[in-house]
Amino acid sequence: MKIAILYRDEIGFPVTGKHVEMIRKVFPDADIRKVRDESELESEGFKADILLCWATGGGLCIAGNYCRYDDALKWVFSLSAGVEGIVPVLKDLSNVCLTNTKGIHGIPISETVMGYLLSTFRGLPQVKENQRRHRWQRFVGEETCGRTVSIIGIGAIGQTIASRCKAFGMYVIGVKRQVTKIPNVDEVMPVERLDDALERADIVIVTLPASAQTEKLINADRFSKMKRSALFVNCGRGSTVDTQAMTAALAEGRLAGAFLDALDPEPLPPDSPLWDMENVVISPHISAQSAAYMDRAFEVFQNQAVTYLNDGSISGETEVR
Numbered sequence: 001m002k003i004a005i006l007y008r009d010e011i012g013f014p015v016t017g018k019h020v021e022m023i024r025k026v027f028p029d030a031d032i033r034k035v036r037d038e039s040e041l042e043s044e045g046f047k048a049d050i051l052l053c054w055a056t057g058g059g060l061c062i063a064g065n066y067c068r069y070d071d072a073l074k075w076v077f078s079l080s081a082g083v084e085g086i087v088p089v090l091k092d093l094s095n096v097c098l099t100n101t102k103g104i105h106g107i108p109i110s111e112t113v114m115g116y117l118l119s120t121f122r123g124l125p126q127v128k129e130n131q132r133r134h135r136w137q138r139f140v141g142e143e144t145c146g147r148t149v150s151i152i153g154i155g156a157i158g159q160t161i162a163s164r165c166k167a168f169g170m171y172v173i174g175v176k177r178q179v180t181k182i183p184n185v186d187e188v189m190p191v192e193r194l195d196d197a198l199e200r201a202d203i204v205i206v207t208l209p210a211s212a213q214t215e216k217l218i219n220a221d222r223f224s225k226m227k228r229s230a231l232f233v234n235c236g237r238g239s240t241v242d243t244q245a246m247t248a249a250l251a252e253g254r255l256a257g258a259f260l261d262a263l264d265p266e267p268l269p270p271d272s273p274l275w276d277m278e279n280v281v282i283s284p285h286i287s288a289q290s291a292a293y294m295d296r297a298f299e300v301f302q303n304q305a306v307t308y309l310n311d312g313s314i315s316g317e318t319e320v321r
């Protein structure tokens with residue numbers, strides 16, 4: 001068994017000896033190569049059966065050429081939730097399965113989103129600003145309790161956010177393609193009722209993946225459906241939102257504020273008006289980042305690998321963030 005790991009330290013997710021050992025626990029005799037650049041594998045003539053790599057878009061799909069070269073490849077394990085960068089490559093390689101780190105993003109992303117909501121409703125930026133000015137100024141904060149939150153594209157990440165929102169007393173609406181019962185979600189709506197979910201929401205949270213179906217799904221018309229008092233959060237993919245329409249809605253006061261961890265394009269250009277908006281928080285696509293990320297990612301791989309060894313099947317659907 002040959003296993004290749006393509007890593008990128010600069011994005012803050014190092015692959016350490018501990019992670020290689022986690023693979024070895026399942027595949028004790030495997031020939032494991034860890035490289036920064038896919039061309040290193042090609043020049044060594046290393047053809048892996050399994051490849052672990054970043055497979056998301058925005059410059060982080062780092063294995064496209066290698067996948068085409070490696071005719072022994074059976075399984076690509078994406079270290080990211082998003083796989084939009086590698087899907088077009090694998091379309092032509094029908095013998096290669098793709099899985100991802102589904103399930104590990106919910107905790108850090110939901111903590112980030114709750115941090116934004118609680119801080120905004122309770123006025124913490126104002127508290128800090130007053131402190132900076134040595135000003136003892138009391139004011140009446142708002143509460144998240146009793147608010148309606150609509151989570152658009154509710155998958156594993158959205159469900160973790162829903163559980164946190166529920167714990168704070170919010171009414172939770174989830175929008176997804178197939179309506180099923182979801183714990184901590186008061187109403188699940190099909191995409192056909194997206195406008196309804198947007199109209200009712202005090203908080204709109206987008207956790208959609210990038211795909212042809214979701215491209216600019218949240219457009220000018222959709223922003224016009226949202227309450228002027230609504231807060232807008234995108235912690236899915238930037239491509240799902242029409243940036244120009246969102247910028248106009250925020251600039252014209254047709255939305256109360258936004259937390260944007262996913263933007264189109266990324267990085268956000270320095271001259272974007274969004275940078276200077278008081279009611280906008282720009283987060284450079286870091287809401288999933290956490291010191292626990294890689295340990296969890298390799299644990300997911302271990303679990304999928306055990307199934308692979310047991311019955312040859314490659315399990316774990318890909319949820320595309």
Ligand code: OXD
Nearest residue numbers: 056080081082288321
């Ligand atoms: C991902 C992410 O893992 O966006 O795809 O964080």
